[in-house]
Amino acid sequence: MSATTSRRAFLASASAAVATLAPGITLIAAQAKPADQPASSAVRWGMLIDTTRCSQDCSACVGACNVENGLGSHGRPQTDPQWIRKVDLTSKRTGQKLSLPVMCQHCEKPPCVDVCPTGASFKRQDGIVLVDRHICIGCRYCMMACPYKARSFVHESLENQRPHQPRGKGCVEGCTLCAHRVDEGKLPACAEACASGAILFGDLNDPKSEIAQKLRTLPTTQIRPELKLNTAVRYGGLSI
Amino acid sequence: MKTVAYREVEAMTTGWWMLMGALAAFTSLGLLAAFYMEHNGHWVTGMTNQIVWGLPHVFAVFLIVAASGALNVASISSVFGRTAYKPLAPLSALLAVSLLAGGLTVLLLDLGRPDRLMVAMTKYNFRSIFAWNVILYSGFFGIVVVYMWTMMDRRMKSFSKPAGFAAFAWRLILTTGTGSIFGFLVARTPYDSAVMAPMFIAMSFSFGLAVFILVVFASSEMTNRPLGDALVRRLKNLLGVFIAAVLYFVTVQQLTGLYVAEKRDAVVFLLTNGGIFTVLFWMVQIGLGALLPLALLFAPPTAMxxxxxxxxxxxxxxxxxxxxxxxxxxxxxxxxxxxxxxxVTSSFFDGQVNTYVPSGPEAFLGVSGFAVAMLLVAFASTVFRFLPESLADEVVDPHCVAKARK
Amino acid sequence: MKASWLIALLAMLVAGLGWGPAFADPFPTIPKAKGERCVEDPQYMRRNHMDILRHQRDDTMRLGIRTTKHSLKECVSCHAVDGKDGKPVTVKSSQHFCSSCHEFAAVDIDCFACHASTPEAKR
Known part of the structure; x- marks a missing residue:
């Protein structure tokens, strides 16, 4: 099966309510939100990452995220931002190899929100954890507090930002779960780009959504479950 | 006990100009460094997305911790009624606010957006220990300034004791807050411990008194004021006790870490194969920073x-x-x-020990915190009567002199 | 005596205003927008655009309300000014709609440290 067809097959199976209108425009009809309505607490956006489908030499999700959010590299890996990264794992016990993307886990009880002195780190009603750059003072305490290393600090002046994704020097940033796309009823860029169907996006609160059904039937886990942060990003095929 | 006489430091002497000039130069260097960092962005520093807090934070936290400890001498005199320390109480309070100002200056200038100071002062998230610290710092300034007033204005003398009590309680809470900045971080195994708060209090006693002793020595030397052995003996014995207290908490912290399986690897890393951190821990923190000073303070040849x-x-x-x-x-x-x-491997340095190479500017910024603090102390003691005319034994402790004569 | 000095001084000032190109036009040249009319009355916008933008910013950021009427993105796109190369100029240029007035009023704009000051080129 070619990459395109497998992706179509995935999308078709993803949800009965999902319709592909044109390449790149996918509507989640049931969950599209009118522009003048605030995000609702009835919804909790989340992701299920099937690590068995995620290949070590694929980083399509990372590339799509970088393009969507205008994340450029300055050739300085230590300070270049990474909202999503591919992590390769080898089990010390069995030698089993795994590869998976790690990004902001959009915790129900996010430590970054707790520690932020000004309230710039916050959680939207629909569970998406964001940084309000208007009041971020760049103290980086959230980066100290995040158990997933999910945040980056903008270490230099930026130009050519994407209009839908403002970012600038001196503030902390991280995965927004593509809130700007989700609000329009589109999939996050990484989920859309994932040809193998390893990233399933949906509403955790809707018992009929595919993600909720899969979470009920498949064994899944969160990263660092002992912290009891109840993350919105779950992993299948990974036993911690 | 005689009334203690205080006198300003004489201004405009050659020595005064040299001191002020040197401190101002260091302060300016720090400001220049901060401007350079802010103008270019933090990529010019050694700080990265892995080591997000660097040297500026080390110096800022040291200064803030030392600040609350510098207040000890005043607290011992006002709260615990030890009159021998009374002549130095105003200086102790002055040093406390100055060190805090120095530390906060560094912390502020390292922010990604220092221009948003107003945001930090007006928007509070009360679940954040950091926000609480902002309130604790501001409160500390207010309370200690009032405390200084009650000590230095005869009409306010009767309020000195309650003000001293308030300042003492506040500083304990403040250092608890500083320690909890790290103690509350569940994400990172080496932090995440309740012992951080009391350990930081012990650290503040020790660091603050060390800075205080140096300021007393330097000021009596530079302004030719007598300093008797009675006070020196008390101060150095007290420093010894505080060093031991810090050692105690460090031991408890590492031992509990070794015992808990979850934390064990992190503690073994620090104690045995953590490279620079292992060296700094054993050689500088424990060896040079605790054992050697204890020997110097109590071994008969050097004790006095x-x-x-x-x-x-x-x-x-x-x-x-x-x-x-x-x-x-x-x-x-x-x-x-x-x-x-x-x-674990990734492009984001997961599973690796992160390296940190501090740059010049962040070091300058950090060190300039000391310069800011000392500049404030020198300036304030030139303008106001903070320094006692004499700390000779008969001023500090008449009984001690009498005993010595017997 | 004093009065005549004052008058002379004033006369020189008035003359000075008209003297040299720097003083030729004391008011900013505000570029014309692409749309027919602004989302609010121009007079109102001149005084209150910052409050409107701030309100919209909090609604969008915090609540996820994404109406376009008062969005900065729409302002930037409607008021874009093309430079000599045919591409829209950024806020660094004095010709930029925001800069033209803000430079005159000597008011710093913080928006464009993060926000794009030009509409996005077609990808």
Whole structure:
């Protein structure tokens, strides 16, 4: 099966309510939100990452995220931002190899929100954890507090930002779960780009959504479950 | 006891100009460094997305911790009624606010957006220990300034004791807050411990007193004011007790870490194979910063030798900076345990020990915090009567003199 | 005597205003927008655009309300000014709609440290 067809097959199976209108425009009809309505607490956006489908030499999700959010590299890996990264794992016990993307886990009880002195780190009603750059003072305490290393600090002046994704020097940033796309009823860029169907996006609160059904039937886990942060990003095929 | 006479430092002498000039130069260097960092962005520093807090934070935390400890001498006199320390109480309070100002200056200038100071002062998230610290710092300034007023204005004398009590309580809470900045971080194994708060209080006693002793030595030397052995003996004995207290908490912290399986690897890393952090811990923090000063302060040949006591105080400060470095930087260098049981690699340095190479500007910014604090102390004691005319034995403790004569 | 000095001084000032190109036009040249009319009355916008933008910013950021009427993105796109190369100029240029007035009023704009000051080129 070619990459395109497998992706179509995935999308078709993803949800009965999902319709592909044109390449790149996918509507989640049931969950599209009118522009003048605030995000609702009835919804909790989340992701299920099937690590068995995620290949070590694929980083399509990372590339799509970088393009969507205008994340450029300055050739300085230590300070270049990474909202999503591919992590390769080898089990010390069995030698089993795994590869998976790690990004902001959009915790129900996010430590970054707790520690932020000004309230710039916050959680939207629909569970998406964001940084309000208007009041971020760049103290980086959230980066100290995040158990997933999910945040980056903008270490230099930026130009050519994407209009839908403002970012600038001196503030902390991280995965927004593509809130700007989700609000329009589109999939996050990484989920859309994932040809193998390893990233399933949906509403955790809707018992009929595919993600909720899969979470009920498949064994899944969160990263660092002992912290009891109840993350919105779950992993299948990974036993911690 | 005689009434203690205070006198301003004489201004405009050659020595005064040299001191002020040197401090102002260091302060300006720090400001220049901060401007350079802010103008270019933090990529010009050694700080990265892995080591997010660097040298500025080490110096800022040291200064803030030392600030609350510098208030000890005043607290001992007002709260615990030890009259021998009374002549130095105003200086103690002055040093406390100055060190805090120095530390906060560094912290502020390292922010990604220091221009948003107003946001930090007006928007509070009350679940954030950091926000609480902002309130605790501001409150500390207010309370200690009032406390100084009650000590230095005869009409306010009767309020001195309650003000001293308030300041003492406040400083304990403040240092609890500073320690909890790290103690509340569940994400990083080396932090995340309730012992951080009391350990930071012990650290503040020790670092603050070390800085205080040096300021007393330097000011009596530079302004030719007598300083008797009675006070020096008390101060150095007290420093010894505080050093021991810090050692105690460090031992407890590491032992509990070794006992808990979850934390064991991180503690073994620090104590045995953590590279620079292991060296800093054993050699500088424990060896140079605690054991050597204890020997200098209590071994008979050097016990009452002023240069040796001064050296001990300097070593305590060095050891303290090393300790804060090991806590802050070491805690970030140790890889976060996202996937226990797996070998981990990624483009974002997961599973690796992170390296930190401080740059010149951030070092200048950090050190300038000391310059800011000392500049404030020197300036305030030139304008106001903070320094006692004499700290000779008969002023400090008449009984002691009488006993010595017997 | 004093009065005549004052008058002379004033006369020189008035003359000075008209003297040299720097003083030729004391008011900013505000570029014309592409749309027919602004989302609010121009007079109102001149005084209150910052409050409107701030309100919209909090609604969008915090609540996820994404109406376009008062969005900065729409302002930037409607008021874009093309430079000599045919591409819209950024806020660094004095010709930029925001800069033209803000430079005159000497008011710093913080928006464009993060926000794009030009509409996005077609990808």
């Amino acid at each position: 030798n002023r240069p040796a006591i001064g050296l001990a105080a300097i070593l305590v400060i060095l050891g303290g900076i090393a300790q804060v470095y090991v806590i802050i930087i070491g805690g970030q260098a140790y890889p976060m345990p996202l996937f226990p049981g797996f070998e």
